[in-house]
Amino acid sequence: MPPAVHHTQQQVPQQWVYVKSEPPQWLTDIRAAPPAAIRPATLWSVLATAVLSALLLGEGLGLNLLFVAVPAALAAYFAARAAGRRPRPWTLAWALGGLALLVVPALRDAGWPTFLAVVSALALGSLVLHGGRTWPGVLMGSVGLLGSVGSGMAWAWRGLRERAHGSRDRWGPVVRTTAVAVLLLVVFGALFAGADAAFADLLGGFVPEVSVADGPWRFFLFLLGLIGALAAARTAAAPVRWDRLKVRRGRARGRTEWALPLIVLDLLFAAFNAVQLAVLFGGYDKVLRETGLTYSEYARQGFWQLLWATLLTLLVIALALRRSPRDGARDRVLVRAVLGSLCALTLIVVASALRRMDLYVEAYGLTRLRISVTAMELWLGLVIVLIMAAGVWGARWLPRAVGASAAAAVLAFGLVSPDGLVAEQNVERFRSSGKIDLNYLQELSADAVPALYELPEPYRFCALRGTAERLEEDKEPWYAASLGEARARELLRERPLTASVGCAELGLDEERYLF
Structure with a gap:
């Protein structure tokens, strides 16, 4: 008999098949x-x-x-x-x-x-x-x-x-x-x-x-x-x-588990603020004698830390609200009391930070960076006030109010002319102490020209010569020029700059500002 023939079924490899996946539900919703x-x-x-x-x-x-x-x-x-x-x-x-x-x-x-x-x-x-x-x-x-x-x-x-x-x-x-x-x-x-x-x-x-x-x-x-x-x-x-787009609230915590860390933080803020008030009413001289610091060192040592403390406090408040207990009226009272106290204490921290910056500016003068972070600290204080108001009247309006406050802060920052404020403060500082940084004043824009014109010669010439040369070279059309430039050109035309001594004798870096 012939041997039996066994037929094996050949495996056909499956072809790649594209399966269309459904998008996430949140993407469909928005x-x-x-x-x-x-x-x-x-x-x-x-x-x-x-x-x-x-x-x-x-x-x-x-x-x-x-x-x-x-x-x-x-x-x-x-x-x-x-x-x-x-x-x-x-x-x-x-x-x-x-x-x-x-x-x-x-x-x-x-x-x-x-x-x-x-x-x-x-x-x-x-x-x-x-x-x-x-x-x-x-x-x-x-x-x-x-x-x-x-x-x-x-x-x-x-x-x-x-x-x-x-x-x-x-x-x-x-x-x-x-x-x-x-x-x-x-x-x-x-x-x-x-x-x-x-x-x-x-x-x-x-x-x-x-x-x-x-x-x-x-x-x-x-x-x-x-x-x-x-x-x-x-x-x-x-x-x-x-x-x-729905943001799910975090799992609610028990009252003790939620409140205890925040109460400890409130006590820490209260202790710090008590020291600040003691320093304020007792005078800085005693503190400076005990620490060996100068006014400027004392101010510089704390401002940036207090700024970060304000930012982190906002983060803590946001996380605490996600995990807050939500079982009834008693929980709402607890949340408002604990977070309201934290907000109130943070406002004192904001005031302390602003006072330290004021001391620092008195010692070293106002700069763009210093006025910018001061404006940011003020806006953060406003955000904390809005959060406190939301705790009393509800928070439905809070997102739009915070956005509007940010836009209003940027608008106010531009309208007050920060370069003009920097120049005015440095001119006043020169009058009172005789200290001036001509190298920095050379970097200011045409918005600073009216204030810098209050300087006596030859300081006026050395502070404004760079801006004067730039305005002489740049001839923007009327629709691309600013009111600050127009006022600066008018002043320079009516009261031309004159030089009696070299600016290097006044501390100006000639090579840095060679136009």
């Missing part, structure tokens, strides 16, 4: 609805934003930011209106705050308050489009505009394709009419400018100077304005619903 097709009014507003960005933003920042922001805001408004959205009171408040912040570059020459104001204005603009109410809504909504950069371009491209396919006959007359209008303006504007010097000066003040060498830079600004306006309009048409 996802934006599909936006409606982009409208012509939105497209024209976006184009106007891009053109104004290319023409006006190349020389600097000033009123031009407001000119660019207006059509961008109109693009977002038209998109929101097409989507059926209507402004609410907080939306209008964020919008007005953002426009107010954009005034700071038109008033101040200093770059640092301008930077803070522009960033804060963008954050408020993003909040306008998202309409956040909760902590996730306010925190994520302030930066949510960045998420619409790519989707905004795709949204505009789809809308253009649909409209170009359905209305080709209407685009031709629009393009031809625009081209003819621009040609007529250029030709007759050039003829009238050549015929009359006064009209040429007027026209030159309003028309930006554009050269071929500036082409890449102007094109970049055009793209920046285009993408930014499209992102704003796309967000207004269909914003991400960050308010739907």
Whole structure:
């Protein structure tokens, strides 16, 4: 018999199969609805934003930011209106705050308050489009505009394709009419400018100077304005619903487990504040004799530690609220008493930190860093007051109130002219003690010129010569110059600087400030 043949079944390898996974539930909850097709009014507003960005933003920042922001805001408004959205009171408040912040570059020459104001204005603009109410809504909504950069371009491209396919006959007359209008303006504007010097000066003040060498830079600004306006309009048409992002509260702790560490912390704060009050009423001299420190060393030794203590206290309060007991009225009273005491004691720490900074400034003068951290400490104190008020009247309004207070603090910081304050304090310090740091004063912006003009010569010349040379070299157009620069130029023109001795004899580093 022939041998039996055993047939084995060949194993066929499985092919890779792509299995689509479902997104997390929280991502589904916050996802934006599909936006409606982009409208012509939105497209024209976006184009106007891009053109104004290319023409006006190349020389600097000033009123031009407001000119660019207006059509961008109109693009977002038209998109929101097409989507059926209507402004609410907080939306209008964020919008007005953002426009107010954009005034700071038109008033101040200093770059640092301008930077803070522009960033804060963008954050408020993003909040306008998202309409956040909760902590996730306010925190994520302030930066949510960045998420619409790519989707905004795709949204505009789809809308253009649909409209170009359905209305080709209407685009031709629009393009031809625009081209003819621009040609007529250029030709007759050039003829009238050549015929009359006064009209040429007027026209030159309003028309930006554009050269071929500036082409890449102007094109970049055009793209920046285009993408930014499209992102704003796309967000207004269909914003991400960050308010739907739920943050689960932590597991509640027992009263003793929760309260005991915080009560110990309260006692530590109370002991520290008692020492501070004793030093305040007993005078610093005794403390300084016992410690061997000077006023400035005593102030510098504690300010930064107290600043960090304030920040960490806010973190402790946030974590304590997540784990607080929640069984009834007695627990609510306990939470309010313990955390309210901690907030009140922290306000005394804030006052102590500010007093130490005051001592430090008396010894070494005011600087940009010192005025900045002082402003931050003041704002942290305001946040603690808001938290205490939320413990009494409820916390639904707290996220938006904290955001509004931050924007108001940045606006106030820009309006008070920090460089001007630094210059005024250093001039007063020079009058009282004869001490002055000309090397540092040379670094201040044109906002400091009116205060520095109060110095006697030759200190005035040595403190202002760098700013004077910079203002002489930089000729920004009216829409890119600040009020601080205009006042400085007027002072320098009315009261020219004179030098009687070399600035090196007064301690100025000549090589460092060689212009």
